[in-house]
Amino acid sequence: EPEVTQTPSHQVTQMGQEVILRCVPISNHLYFYWYRQILGQKVEFLVSFYNNEISEKSEIFDDQFSVERPDGSNFTLKIRSTKLEDSAMYFCASSGAGVRTDTQYFGPGTRLTVL
Amino acid sequence: GNSVTQMEGPVTLSEEAFLTINCTYTATGYPSLFWYVQYPGEGLQLLLKATKADDKGSNKGFEATYRKETTSFHLEKGSVQVSDSAVYFCALRRDDKIIFGKGTRLHILP
Numbered sequence: 685e686p687e688v689t690q691t692p693s694h695q696v697t698q699m700g701q702e703v704i705l706r707c708v709p710i711s712n713h714l715y716f717y718w719y720r721q722i723l724g725q726k727v728e729f730l731v732s733f734y735n736n737e738i739s740e741k742s743e744i745f746d747d748q749f750s751v752e753r754p755d756g757s758n759f760t761l762k763i764r765s766t767k768l769e770d771s772a773m774y775f776c777a778s779s780g781a782g783v784r785t786d787t788q789y790f791g792p793g794t795r796l797t798v799l
Numbered sequence: 800g801n802s803v804t805q806m807e808g809p810v811t812l813s814e815e816a817f818l819t820i821n822c823t824y825t826a827t828g829y830p831s832l833f834w835y836v837q838y839p840g841e842g843l844q845l846l847l848k849a850t851k852a853d854d855k856g857s858n859k860g861f862e863a864t865y866r867k868e869t870t871s872f873h874l875e876k877g878s879v880q881v882s883d884s885a886v887y888f889c890a891l892r893r894d895d896k897i898i899f900g901k902g903t904r905l906h907i908l909p
Contacts, residue, residue: 690842717895726902727843727888732895740895775842777897786831786850786892792842 686710688791690776696797697766705761705794707776716759717777717788718751720744727775733759766798801826805889805900812879813908820874820903822863822889830891832856832865832872837886837902846874846887881907 689708697703709716718730731741733751750762759778763770773795777788805822812818824832834846834856847856852867861876872889884907889900 715895717897719897727897727899729896729898742896787833787845787848788892788897789845790835790843 688776688778688789690774690791690794692794693792694795694797696799699768699798700765703763703766703796705763705774705776705796707759707761707791708757709759709776709778710789711757713778713780713789715739715778715780715788716751716753717779718761719775719777719790720772721775721793722769722772730761763796766796768798771796771798801830801891801893801898803889803891803898803900805887805903808886808902808904809906810903811906811908814881815878816907818874818876818879818883818905820887820889820905822872822874822900824870824872824889824891826870826891826893829867830893832863833890833892833897834861834863834872834874835888835890835899837888839885843888879905879907881909883907 691706716733721727729742731745732739748764752760773793775793776791779788802825831850833848835843836846847858849856849865855864863872863874886902886904888902890897
């Protein structure tokens with residue numbers, strides 16, 4: 685069964701450093717998403733991406749964050765200057781196969797630890 | 800606004816017990832509703848969904864019915880197993896995003 689994959693599974697970085705989290709969505713999907721889950725809290729929507737542009741973003745997704753689909757398979761989340769409060773599990777998701785569908789399929793997550 | 804409220808955990812049951820995890824939602828219109836499950840050390844997996852009122856989603860012995868009149872989507876299973884131990888998230892879809900509840904941790908004792 686096709687699945688969303690994410691790398692790395694765990695990333696440790698120093699405050700102020702840039703990080704790039706990588707995702708490979710399901711191959712025929714057209715809609716891509718990032719969510720995060722701070723330890724012990726809700727899973728929160730960050731951003732959605734379609735047709736090479738952001739379609740919706742949350743208040744969390746400020747100028748420190750950016751997303752990109754650099755090629756036909758990868759979808760990345762960049763945090764330019766990490767803060768302690770960026771420590772969280774980051775989930776990538778994808779949906780759709782030609783038409784917009786409800787079901788979003790999630791990857792296993794990347795745990796980001798900012799020291 | 801749009802939100803999901805689910806029962807606080809943890810919930811601890813013995814194997815073969817009946818499970819109910821309550822979930823209610825607040826939303827305009829009739830959003831699609833979901834239950835996701837997160838097993839220890841893993842990501843979020845879709846467990847079941849319902850897209851309109853009175854729909855029943857089911858998977859792996861779990862069921863949930865979309866109740867418009869009570870704005871609820873309670874998760875049930877007739878006989879739980881140790882392998883069902885996980886965190887369960889009720890969620891709704893509004894536009895591009897999935898809005899999650901806080902999650903309910905379920906422990907099943909052998």
